[in-house]
Amino acid sequence: MQQALQNMRVVDLTQVLAGPYCTMVLGDLGADVIKVEKYPDGDDTRTMRPFVKDESYCYMMVNRNKRGIRLNIKEEAGRAILYDLVKTADVFIENFRPGTTCKLGIDYETLRAVNPGLIYCSISGYGQTGPYSHKGGFDIMAQGLSGIMSMTGEKGGRPVKSGIAIHDIAAGVTALYSILAAYVHKIRTGEGQYIDLSLVDSGLAWTVWEAAAYFGAGEVSGPNGSAHRVSAPYQGFQTKNGHILIGAANQKLWERFCQDVIDRPELLEDPRFITNSDRIRHVDELEAIIREIIIREESQYWLEKLDKAGIPSGPIYRYDETMNDPHIRAREMIIEYEHPAAGPIVNLGFPAKFSKTPGQVRRPAPCLGQHTREVLRELKYSEEAIRELEENQII
Amino acid sequence: MQQALQNMRVVDLTQVLAGPYCTMVLGDLGADVIKVEKYPDGDDTRTMRPFVKDESYCYMMVNRNKRGIRLNIKEEAGRAILYDLVKTADVFIENFRPGTTCKLGIDYETLRAVNPGLIYCSISGYGQTGPYSHKGGFDIMAQGLSGIMSMTGEKGGRPVKSGIAIHDIAAGVTALYSILAAYVHKIRTGEGQYIDLSLVDSGLAWTVWEAAAYFGAGEVSGPNGSAHRVSAPYQGFQTKNGHILIGAANQKLWERFCQDVIDRPELLEDPRFITNSDRIRHVDELEAIIREIIIREESQYWLEKLDKAGIPSGPIYRYDETMNDPHIRAREMIIEYEHPAAGPIVNLGFPAKFSKTPGQVRRPAPCLGQHTREVLRELKYSEEAIRELEENQII
Numbered sequence: 165m166q167q168a169l170q171n172m173r174v175v176d177l178t179q180v181l182a183g184p185y186c187t188m189v190l191g192d193l194g195a196d197v198i199k200v201e202k203y204p205d206g207d208d209t210r211t212m213r214p215f216v217k218d219e220s221y222c223y224m225m226v227n228r229n230k231r232g233i234r235l236n237i238k239e240e241a242g243r244a245i246l247y248d249l250v251k252t253a254d255v256f257i258e259n260f261r262p263g264t265t266c267k268l269g270i271d272y273e274t275l276r277a278v279n280p281g282l283i284y285c286s287i288s289g290y291g292q293t294g295p296y297s298h299k300g301g302f303d304i305m306a307q308g309l310s311g312i313m314s315m316t317g318e319k320g321g322r323p324v325k326s327g328i329a330i331h332d333i334a335a336g337v338t339a340l341y342s343i344l345a346a347y348v349h350k351i352r353t354g355e356g357q358y359i360d361l362s363l364v365d366s367g368l369a370w371t372v373w374e375a376a377a378y379f380g381a382g383e384v385s386g387p388n389g390s391a392h393r394v395s396a397p398y399q400g401f402q403t404k405n406g407h408i409l410i411g412a413a414n415q416k417l418w419e420r421f422c423q424d425v426i427d428r429p430e431l432l433e434d435p436r437f438i439t440n441s442d443r444i445r446h447v448d449e450l451e452a453i454i455r456e457i458i459i460r461e462e463s464q465y466w467l468e469k470l471d472k473a474g475i476p477s478g479p480i481y482r483y484d485e486t487m488n489d490p491h492i493r494a495r496e497m498i499i500e501y502e503h504p505a506a507g508p509i510v511n512l513g514f515p516a517k518f519s520k521t522p523g524q525v526r527r528p529a530p531c532l533g534q535h536t537r538e539v540l541r542e543l544k545y546s547e548e549a550i551r552e553l554e555e556n557q558i559i
Numbered sequence: 560m561q562q563a564l565q566n567m568r569v570v571d572l573t574q575v576l577a578g579p580y581c582t583m584v585l586g587d588l589g590a591d592v593i594k595v596e597k598y599p600d601g602d603d604t605r606t607m608r609p610f611v612k613d614e615s616y617c618y619m620m621v622n623r624n625k626r627g628i629r630l631n632i633k634e635e636a637g638r639a640i641l642y643d644l645v646k647t648a649d650v651f652i653e654n655f656r657p658g659t660t661c662k663l664g665i666d667y668e669t670l671r672a673v674n675p676g677l678i679y680c681s682i683s684g685y686g687q688t689g690p691y692s693h694k695g696g697f698d699i700m701a702q703g704l705s706g707i708m709s710m711t712g713e714k715g716g717r718p719v720k721s722g723i724a725i726h727d728i729a730a731g732v733t734a735l736y737s738i739l740a741a742y743v744h745k746i747r748t749g750e751g752q753y754i755d756l757s758l759v760d761s762g763l764a765w766t767v768w769e770a771a772a773y774f775g776a777g778e779v780s781g782p783n784g785s786a787h788r789v790s791a792p793y794q795g796f797q798t799k800n801g802h803i804l805i806g807a808a809n810q811k812l813w814e815r816f817c818q819d820v821i822d823r824p825e826l827l828e829d830p831r832f833i834t835n836s837d838r839i840r841h842v843d844e845l846e847a848i849i850r851e852i853i854i855r856e857e858s859q860y861w862l863e864k865l866d867k868a869g870i871p872s873g874p875i876y877r878y879d880e881t882m883n884d885p886h887i888r889a890r891e892m893i894i895e896y897e898h899p900a901a902g903p904i905v906n907l908g909f910p911a912k913f914s915k916t917p918g919q920v921r922r923p924a925p926c927l928g929q930h931t932r933e934v935l936r937e938l939k940y941s942e943e944a945i946r947e948l949e950e951n952q953i954i
Contacts, residue, residue, distance in 0.1 A: 168740040169740055169743060171747070181767065181768070193740045213775075213789075214775035214776035214778075215775070216775060221774060222771040222775075224771075225770060290886060290890075294885075294889035295885055295886050295889060296886040302806065302871060305806070305871060305872070308804045308873045309873055309876055309886075310876075311878035311881035311882075312721075312722045313722070314878065315723065316719065316721055316722035317713070317719055318712070318716065318717070322785065322802070323795055323802055324712055324713060324719065324795075325711075325784075325785050326722070326725065327706075327708070327769070327780070328725075328767075329767075329768065330721065334910075337732045338732075338910050338911055339911075340732075341739055341911075344736055344743065345563040345916070346563060347743060348563055348567075348743065348746070349561070349563040351747075352746075353561075355915055357913055357914045357916065358913075358915075361912065364887075364890075365890055365892055366910045368881070368887070368892055368907065368910070369892070369908075371907070372576065372580065372617075372621055372728075373576070373617060374723065374878055376607075376619075377609065378879065379906070380609035380610070380616030380617075383609075385722070385878055388720075389719050389720075390699075390708065394608075400703070407718055411697065411699065476700060479703055479704060480718050481706050481709060482706060482781075483706035483710065483769055483780055486705055486763070487706075491685060491704075492704075492759075492763070494688065494690060497764070512763065512766070512767070512770050515763070516733055516737035516754055516755075516761075517686070517687075517754065517755040518737065518752055518753075519753040519754070520741075520744065520751075520752035521744050521752065
């Protein structure tokens, strides 16, 4: 089977989540990704629980479709191997704190001299420039700085973080599309280039509606629980056995909701709830009335009634319910394959379904240093040289 | 200045957020994006507030760098124009409910007959296959189904939504990288293909750590406020004038925090807080003690002390604070340009900084039908034909 990126080679010095997510997807789509892990312990996530037969599940989740080598780039002999590798690469990606690559001798200026066509992508917390560039940055600090935390939570309550590491992922997928755009340019012109992106900027660029409210009307979006800001009722409600979402977003749906779902036609005459603006003005009272009704029956009961009435709705699943939903299964969003050390591995599938060049699991995540010898042999290192590098704690 | 995607032409039938975000970034990177809006009223966001001189700020935020035409594709004459346009395109992207493109005669099988090299990308709520594929889907329903809502909120509290439309954006950026990968394949082989992706799958694919906990240990991630699941103290705290994040994630940082930041060295001796596991076990008591201290001074006071002590920390900004932060400004994440109808527009900048092919605003978002005549002329329609199409309410 052909894969879209089968001619691309990536040298990956990232760890944890943002960079590894990016290079995993490049690998899913066919790129030859060589993950270079630090000597002696490798990617920090290798120590993150849970473990299966000593292999970290977190590591295995985001490092499939990569070959792994271990390399001591603090030593000159290790750097020399990295340069040899970079000569063969289209893409180099790293997530050191700004300034570190210069100290290590693996900054863009140095590597472009080795390979002028190289696409070099740096991921950092705050970017390579600007007053905070020197700081180390984590997803949660980025959620705080971008304003996303302050928009998340109960109305009037404390800011809470998004359930997933949204800025880490944002940096990863921004790196993905940027590298691919730069690769298109490289295919056409032979030119490489440098790409600087940060966790903060990548997530901030996604606050599109919130920016429209602020730039267009000076409004600052705050937390609003599970509720829509301009339609009511449009939010989550607790049932007897879980939570569901009800989106009666317009007048017709509101009427059907009162008549066909909750059997409370008198609400349509209530002066507090006549129009959507009325309902938004009295949203707390509206919510209290509906809450007291919805909690009396189970989710399935309400979802069937809502569906029949044509009102947008759906479950608010716990994650284990998501993982067992027949639609999620039918979409092949849960896949299984063998890992040489850990045995059968369950992982998330490919969100994009390509008709000609589908994503594939060609290999599970590597054990630490699993492909060091294989890659060095490809670079024409002799068996003797490899043995010496091992003895000298370079690989 | 060169742009990475300057040879790519995109015909865009999407509206609202997911698709438009995707095609905006393609446009930022140089693609010629022709946005085809429905007759007579165009993209639904054109009616979304706030407005500046009758132009919707929401619309203007995600439709820069596109040309806009208005087209009645329900009529055969309108479809004929669309086919002419598709003949010139590399990429076609739509977000109708599954099945609708067949009824409209613009499904993949029809359009590939017109242009065999076409990359055709469909974005939908639940995807083109599976038991829920027929449903209309919105971001909030996807947040409920994927489990992301159930992981967001206060510990023990109700599920709340992420501050931003995370699944809409997920589908948009998944479309972005998928289209670019397919474009690389097309450059190499001339082949087009079909890409099916959904809001649900795209966001679900980002629940990496949560999937590791579930697949690796059967653990279901629930909401945890602003706190880290395995380190303490690592969370948000209210100050006298706002909220800040404190990430004393290991023993050394905890010691420095007690000694140099809050001046409570006796906490180091408290048997409830000796090790990180102790602190996690007694996290509520720990939080109560720290909360009562942090609230006494302003954010700036604490952030300076934390910074001096080398403890990861940062503000939890309201969005207006984010927009006025000197680092955000220095990173050019806020840009301004002229819109012909609305005047000066402020928008979010480009998260990826390319050295050779930077993102650019070549044009502001189009007024409804602004480029209809220009594009029809490029397709060699005569002035008379264009007049007739207008009279017949096709454009």
